[in-house]
Amino acid sequence: MTDSFRASVDLHEIADFLKRELKMKEVCNQIFYQKLVERASQERNITVTEDDIQAEADRQRLALRLEKASDTLAWLADQMISPDDWEAGIRDRILAQKLSEALFGSEVEKYFAQNRLEFERILLYQIVVPYERLARELLYQIEEEEISFYHAAHLYDIDDRRRTMCGYEGKLGRTNLPPQIAAVVFGATPGELLGPIATEQGYHLLKVEEFIPAELTPECRQEILQRMFKNWLASELNYALSNASL
Template sequence: MADGRMLAEAVGLLSAGAAERDLAAFRADHPAARVRLIRQREEYDGSLHHALLIKDGDGATISLSWCPDRALPWPLRGVHRAGEHLLLRVNGVETPVARAIACLDFIWDESRLADRLITDSLVRELLEEAPEPLTDAELQAATDAFRRARGLLTAGAVREWMDRNHLSHPELEELVAVEASVARLRSRVAGGQVEEWLAEHGHELDVARVARVEFAAGAGPRVPDADGFLDAAERAFADGTARPGDVFATLRRGELDQETADQVFGATPGTVVGPFPTERGHLLIKVLAVEPAVLDATVRDLAERRIFADWLERRRSTAKIEWFWGTADRTGG
């Protein structure tokens, strides 16, 4: 467990009034401990309070907080204003949080939203314990990449996007910094494991370059010859039997179900495979080229993401997850 000197220094850190500034030095002095600084903004008066969680190697956690003599009285800590329960107002019509959650409740059938919220919480916990600070140059590079990824190529486009999403410039910088820090964390977690992962799972990242056409349900499974595939696709689209969509695509083996992957990646380039049933009809695929995964920047990024996702799933399996709405069978963790 933490010794008396560490606890005294922790109290000094909290009481000095510069906990966020001095946290890195405290961590450096006590590298064996996992330290997390908790920030609590009181809605009643806007005051900011800090608490410190210290985890030792034995798994125990010490929680420390400090309050100045003339701070907000304890009975008022955590008091919520009525407006905090309001999420949205449109033309004077108010939407409380409870109603918004009820509107989103159907999403639990897929649980993607819930999974993303839990993942975000786990990532923030990790970044609070071991921050990934960025230099000004790195932040600028991350901002440029953020803009390019969203097609925000002019200052006007950036401003319009910020206004639409109700973001200030500091909030945009924070959003970019978090995204860049997560990328760093992902690389740190996957460090030294990419080659080993590829040796076992690399085939999942094999690439097939294809032309594909989805036919409507009533069109019937007509399979054109390979040489006339694109002409047949044009005619089918013209007469309404082919559905709109991208014709050319790059597929990864791991993105496909087993049966489709076996046929696509087992085909000789230049041949047509299918039909494969879809929700709206059936799909025909002409295989143009098949390439094994090679360790380039793209494959490394994909491998790191898979390793990171598996690592997060293991952390999630041991996390204490508490939802404050919904039914227990849906929200229990």
């Protein structure tokens, strides 16, 4: 795509596209959220320093393997933004992070303790097939060791990715699974063969490889912090819009 072709897209066209794609509300809400972050941060004297921005910019450059200044400028041009735009975006994200920590950092442990079950995880393998008869036949063959669970998944699963991964579904929590499946697998013993269970997808055979107890890791802490902050933003936005104060 040439620069002249890109330049031919104006703001009205962008707005019209967002409306047609039903994304205008989503984008407007993000703008409203940023206004809320700015206001709440000013009230709490929360600021972002040049050192904060520089450290995050360096981290991003390292992640993107932008070793030279010219590499960074070329990447920014490809993104259709200026260095100032990039730094402004970094500043906005850091400000939101600092505000979320100020608002809810001290409440994360309490939230984790009250919602511990939500953060349990399992390593799950599964086979999904379209017919109950096939699911029961595979169950019998696996139990009789005529075929391994993983080979059966590779041959029969309806999903290309799972076939390639021999049934590997991933590290999952309760909210990542249909309720009827979550209820079964989180009460299972690792290695136990489960199913078939019928859902809209088909008939599931399941195997829990490992049970991972809930632990307040840095990743889990960040997940909780983001969840609490997101809920706060939504609540503040609803209140602000109802009072037309934005």
